[in-house]
Amino acid sequence: MRLGIFGGSFDPVHYGHLLLAESCREQCRLDQVWFVPAAIAPHKKDRKLAGDRHRVEMLKLALAGHEAMLVCELEIERGGLSYTVDTLAEIARTKPHAELLLLMGADSLHDLATWHEPRRICELALPVIVRRSGSREPDLSALANLVSPERLEEIRAHQVSMPLVDLSSTDIRDRVAKGQSIRYRTPRAVEKYIETHGLYAGE
Numbered sequence: 001m002r003l004g005i006f007g008g009s010f011d012p013v014h015y016g017h018l019l020l021a022e023s024c025r026e027q028c029r030l031d032q033v034w035f036v037p038a039a040i041a042p043h044k045k046d047r048k049l050a051g052d053r054h055r056v057e058m059l060k061l062a063l064a065g066h067e068a069m070l071v072c073e074l075e076i077e078r079g080g081l082s083y084t085v086d087t088l089a090e091i092a093r094t095k096p097h098a099e100l101l102l103l104m105g106a107d108s109l110h111d112l113a114t115w116h117e118p119r120r121i122c123e124l125a126l127p128v129i130v131r132r133s134g135s136r137e138p139d140l141s142a143l144a145n146l147v148s149p150e151r152l153e154e155i156r157a158h159q160v161s162m163p164l165v166d167l168s169s170t171d172i173r174d175r176v177a178k179g180q181s182i183r184y185r186t187p188r189a190v191e192k193y194i195e196t197h198g199l200y201a202g203e
Helices: 015-027 052-063 074-078 084-094 118-124 149-157 169-177 188-197
Strands: 002-008 032-037 069-071 099-105 126-132 160-162
Touching: 002 015, 002 084, 015 032, 015 052, 015 069, 015 099, 015 126, 015 160, 032 052, 032 074, 052 069, 052 188, 074 084, 084 099, 084 118, 118 126, 126 149
Parallel strands: 002 032, 002 099, 032 069, 099 126, 126 160
Antiparallel strands: none
């Protein structure tokens, strides 16, 4: 089983997240992609997130009908700071026969060396670097001190290209706060959920 792990705050989930996951599923021939919402992302610990339940429910609404896309609540249930290495270790323990691939945007590649136990992360899961169509091939030198030359070539061979979609959760929250439309930026069910629960309106 080839299992893609896609972590993030997903506050809220949007079409850029979904397209990245689907591009990885298709190009890396993944059997499943697990969206893993963070309890507290270490690099965003000073920002207040929408409630855990809200973020999980929005993900479930966004992924409904896609059998290969699932929500993993491991980090929410564990609570506290959500370290990728801990999550991957737990998934590897419960899914010992699964090949884990860690999905990440090219912008996250440069920060990977600053994550908690980056070498262990690269041992537990193969980083899959996603770049937008038309952009230059990412510089993998940031990984040179973390993995063997053979592993680096494996990472290079698993790069994924996705269409250019300029969306961000920050922009969606800002638009909601200003009373602007978020139609076609996130699935309609998520848009209605945000409206019904009054999320982001007071930010």
